[in-house]
Amino acid sequence: MFFNHRTITIGRRWRFPSVRIAGFAACLCLLVSCMEIEEYDNTPRGNFEALWQILDEHYCFFEYKGIDWNRVYRDYSKRIHNQMGHESFFLLLDEMLQELKDGHVNLSSAFDVGRYWKWFEDYPANYRQELIDAYLGTDYHIAGGLRYKILNDNVGYVRYADFSSAIGESGLDYVIDKLSLCSGIIIDVRNNGGGLLTNSNKLAARFFNEKTQVGYIQHKTGKGHNDFSKPYPTYVKPSTRLRFQKPVVVLTNRKCYSATNDFVNAMRYAPNVLLLGDKTGGGSGLPFSSELPNGWSVRFSACPMYDKDMQQIEFGIDPDRAVSLSEADAEKGKDTLIETARQLLGKSQ
Amino acid sequence: MKKKLLHIIPLWFVALACYAQEETPLPLTYQSFLIGGGTTSTYDSYLSPLKYSGMNIGLLGERMKTPRRWKGRIATQHFFNLELADTKNPSGSAQSYVGSLEYDYGLYYRLNPVRNIQLYTGLQGNLSAGVIYNLRNTNNPANAKVGANLNLSAMAIYAFQIKRQPIRLRYQMNVPVVGALFSPEFGQSYYEIGLGDESQLIYPAAWHNRLTIRNILSVEIPLKACTLRITGMNRLYQTHLNDLKTQILSNAVYVGISKYFHTVSGKQTDKNKYRYVF
Incomplete structure (x- = not known):
C-alpha cells in the first residue's frame, strides 16, 4: 500500500579523504561503426546510382514484366553527366522509370511529378x-x-x-x-x-456471407529480383453488421x-x-516510398498482390x-x- | 528466580536483535532524474537510403540500491531512458521522428580495488521499444524497434574534491550479449503483418546482427538539499537483419538531481530505528 510507506530523505554527506585529485580515466568509448552504409553523392551521377539501386533491390515486377534492369542501367548511365540541369536530369530519370510500365512508379520533385499513365491514357x-x-x-x-x-x-x-x-x-x-x-x-x-x-x-x-479467399500477397525477402516470400492468402471476412x-x-x-x-x-x-x-x-503492387540524395522522392511497387488463382492482376x-x-x-x-x-x-x- | 529468568531471556534476544540491526548498515536508495537534449542521426534502409540527422530531447531516470540481504556487495539498478528526436534528410526535404524507450534492470557486484574508486560489474535485463516514423513515406512510413536483451554492464566511480567541494565521477557502459529482436522482412509491409502473415518477426539477436552500446559519463556535485548531476550519454543502436540496416546514434547532455533516501513500510516502522518518525 502506498500510504504504508514513509519516505525519509537523508542528505548525503560525502566523507572523502583530503584533496588528492587523481586523474580519473573516464574511458568514454568513441564508437566506430563497423556496419557499412552505402552513401551516394548528391550529384546527377550519385542520384542516378541511388535511384537505380533502390529499384533494383526493391521493385517487385522485373521478372513478370520481363525487364532487363541491367540493360536499363547501361542505356541510361551513359546519358548521365554531372553538368546536367535539374529539369533535364529529372526528365531523364523519369524516362528511365517509364521502362517499368507501372502507374505506381513516380518520381516527385518540387517542380514536377514523373508518372506513367498509359494504363488509362x-x-x-x-x-x-x-x-x-x-x-x-x-x-x-x-x-x-x-x-x-x-x-x-x-x-x-x-x-x-x-x-x-x-x-x-x-x-x-x-x-x-x-x-x-x-x-x-x-x-x-x-x-x-x-x-x-x-x-x-x-x-x-x-x-x-462467408470468409472468402480473394487473393495472395507476397513481399521481397532480399535484394534479388526473385527473392520473394511464400504467398500469403488474403481473405474478405463478412461484416458482422448489415x-x-x-x-x-x-x-x-x-x-x-x-x-x-x-x-x-x-x-x-x-x-x-x-x-x-x-x-x-x-496496379497490384503495394507501393513503398524512398528518396534520392537531392531530396526527390520515388514511389514503386514493392509487394505483389495476386488473385485467388495466383494470377497477376498488375495489368488489370x-x-x-x-x-x-x-x-x-x-x-x-x-x-x-x-x-x-x-x-x-x-x-x- | 525462574520467573525472572523467563523475563530476562526474551530481553536478551531483543537486545541481540537490536545489536544486529545496528550493525547492519541502512541500505539507502540512490535515485536521480534528469532531462536533456542533444543530437541524433538515423539510418534505416527500410525507410530510406539516406541518413537523417537532427535534435533530440530526453528523460533519464535511475535508481540504485545495495539490498541488505547481500551485505552491500550486490547492487541493483533500475534505469529508464526516453528519447525523442526530430530529424531531417540531408537536403532538408523530408522529416522523420525517432522515439525510443528503454528500461534496464541490473545486478552488479561491487568492488573497491583502490581508495576513492568503486567498480561495479554485472548483468542487465533490457527491454526497449522504439519507432522511426518517416513523414514522407506512404506504405512504409515507420519501422518499429523492439527488443529484449541481456547486457553486460560495468561502472566505475571516482570520488575526489576540488577546493573542498566533493565531486563524484561515474562512467557506465552497457553492451548487449544475447537477446531477441523484432524486424519485418526485407520488403514486408506492416499492412501484410496486420493481415496476419506468419513470417518470422522475432529473431535471436547477438553481436553478429545487433550492436547496441550505451556510454554514460556523469559528474555529481552535492549541494545543500540534493546533488546536481550532469550526464553525457552516447548511445548506438545498430542492427543488420534481413538485409535491412538500421543505425541510430545519439549524443545528449542531461542535467538533473540525485538523492539518497530510505523507504520504510508501516509494518517496519515499529521495528527499526525510524520508528520515531511518526
Missing part, C-alpha cells in the same frame, strides 16, 4: 462526369466518401470516387439499410484511382487502379456480383460483361454502363 475513358452528376442530381445522400441515391426504377446507385475518402461502418449501415428495398445496386468505382486498402476491404465485407444480399453490379473502367483494382478483384468472389464495363487499370481485371460508353447514349444524357446495369438489375427483380 491509351484507352477509352468510358466515363463522363457530367453524366454521373445528372444521375445523382442534387438530392443524393452522402455517407463519408459514398454518394448514393435510389434511381426511379428502384435501383440503388452508389458512387465511390476515391478509396482515400473514409467510409465508416455506421455510414455503410445507413447506405445498406436505405438501399435494402431496391431490386439491386450499382457500385460505380470508375475513375477511382485507389487509396486505402482498408477501405476496399471494409466495403467488400458488406457483400460476403450486409447486402441482392444483386450488385460493379462498374469499372481503365481508371480503376490500385486499391480500386483490389476491391474489384475481391468483388469477383462475392455472391450476386457482376463486373460491368471496361478492364481495370491494374477483365469485366464479366464488357460494355462501352456509347457516344449516342452520352448525347442523350445516358450513361451506357449505368443503363445496362439498370436493365440487368431490373430483370433480376
Whole structure:
C-alpha cells in the first residue's frame, strides 16, 4: 500500500579523504561503426546510382514484366553527366522509370511529378462526369466518401470516387439499410484511382456471407529480383453488421487502379456480383516510398498482390460483361454502363 | 528466580536483535532524474537510403540500491531512458521522428580495488521499444524497434574534491550479449503483418546482427538539499537483419538531481530505528 510507506530523505554527506585529485580515466568509448552504409553523392551521377539501386533491390515486377534492369542501367548511365540541369536530369530519370510500365512508379520533385499513365491514357475513358452528376442530381445522400441515391426504377446507385475518402461502418449501415428495398445496386468505382486498402476491404465485407479467399500477397525477402516470400492468402471476412444480399453490379473502367483494382478483384468472389464495363487499370503492387540524395522522392511497387488463382492482376481485371460508353447514349444524357446495369438489375427483380 | 529468568531471556534476544540491526548498515536508495537534449542521426534502409540527422530531447531516470540481504556487495539498478528526436534528410526535404524507450534492470557486484574508486560489474535485463516514423513515406512510413536483451554492464566511480567541494565521477557502459529482436522482412509491409502473415518477426539477436552500446559519463556535485548531476550519454543502436540496416546514434547532455533516501513500510516502522518518525 502506498500510504504504508514513509519516505525519509537523508542528505548525503560525502566523507572523502583530503584533496588528492587523481586523474580519473573516464574511458568514454568513441564508437566506430563497423556496419557499412552505402552513401551516394548528391550529384546527377550519385542520384542516378541511388535511384537505380533502390529499384533494383526493391521493385517487385522485373521478372513478370520481363525487364532487363541491367540493360536499363547501361542505356541510361551513359546519358548521365554531372553538368546536367535539374529539369533535364529529372526528365531523364523519369524516362528511365517509364521502362517499368507501372502507374505506381513516380518520381516527385518540387517542380514536377514523373508518372506513367498509359494504363488509362491509351484507352477509352468510358466515363463522363457530367453524366454521373445528372444521375445523382442534387438530392443524393452522402455517407463519408459514398454518394448514393435510389434511381426511379428502384435501383440503388452508389458512387465511390476515391478509396482515400473514409467510409465508416455506421455510414455503410445507413447506405445498406436505405438501399435494402431496391431490386439491386450499382457500385460505380470508375475513375477511382485507389487509396486505402482498408477501405476496399471494409466495403467488400458488406457483400460476403462467408470468409472468402480473394487473393495472395507476397513481399521481397532480399535484394534479388526473385527473392520473394511464400504467398500469403488474403481473405474478405463478412461484416458482422448489415450486409447486402441482392444483386450488385460493379462498374469499372481503365481508371480503376490500385486499391480500386483490389476491391474489384475481391468483388469477383462475392455472391450476386457482376463486373460491368471496361478492364481495370491494374496496379497490384503495394507501393513503398524512398528518396534520392537531392531530396526527390520515388514511389514503386514493392509487394505483389495476386488473385485467388495466383494470377497477376498488375495489368488489370477483365469485366464479366464488357460494355462501352456509347457516344449516342452520352448525347442523350445516358450513361451506357449505368443503363445496362439498370436493365440487368431490373430483370433480376 | 525462574520467573525472572523467563523475563530476562526474551530481553536478551531483543537486545541481540537490536545489536544486529545496528550493525547492519541502512541500505539507502540512490535515485536521480534528469532531462536533456542533444543530437541524433538515423539510418534505416527500410525507410530510406539516406541518413537523417537532427535534435533530440530526453528523460533519464535511475535508481540504485545495495539490498541488505547481500551485505552491500550486490547492487541493483533500475534505469529508464526516453528519447525523442526530430530529424531531417540531408537536403532538408523530408522529416522523420525517432522515439525510443528503454528500461534496464541490473545486478552488479561491487568492488573497491583502490581508495576513492568503486567498480561495479554485472548483468542487465533490457527491454526497449522504439519507432522511426518517416513523414514522407506512404506504405512504409515507420519501422518499429523492439527488443529484449541481456547486457553486460560495468561502472566505475571516482570520488575526489576540488577546493573542498566533493565531486563524484561515474562512467557506465552497457553492451548487449544475447537477446531477441523484432524486424519485418526485407520488403514486408506492416499492412501484410496486420493481415496476419506468419513470417518470422522475432529473431535471436547477438553481436553478429545487433550492436547496441550505451556510454554514460556523469559528474555529481552535492549541494545543500540534493546533488546536481550532469550526464553525457552516447548511445548506438545498430542492427543488420534481413538485409535491412538500421543505425541510430545519439549524443545528449542531461542535467538533473540525485538523492539518497530510505523507504520504510508501516509494518517496519515499529521495528527499526525510524520508528520515531511518526
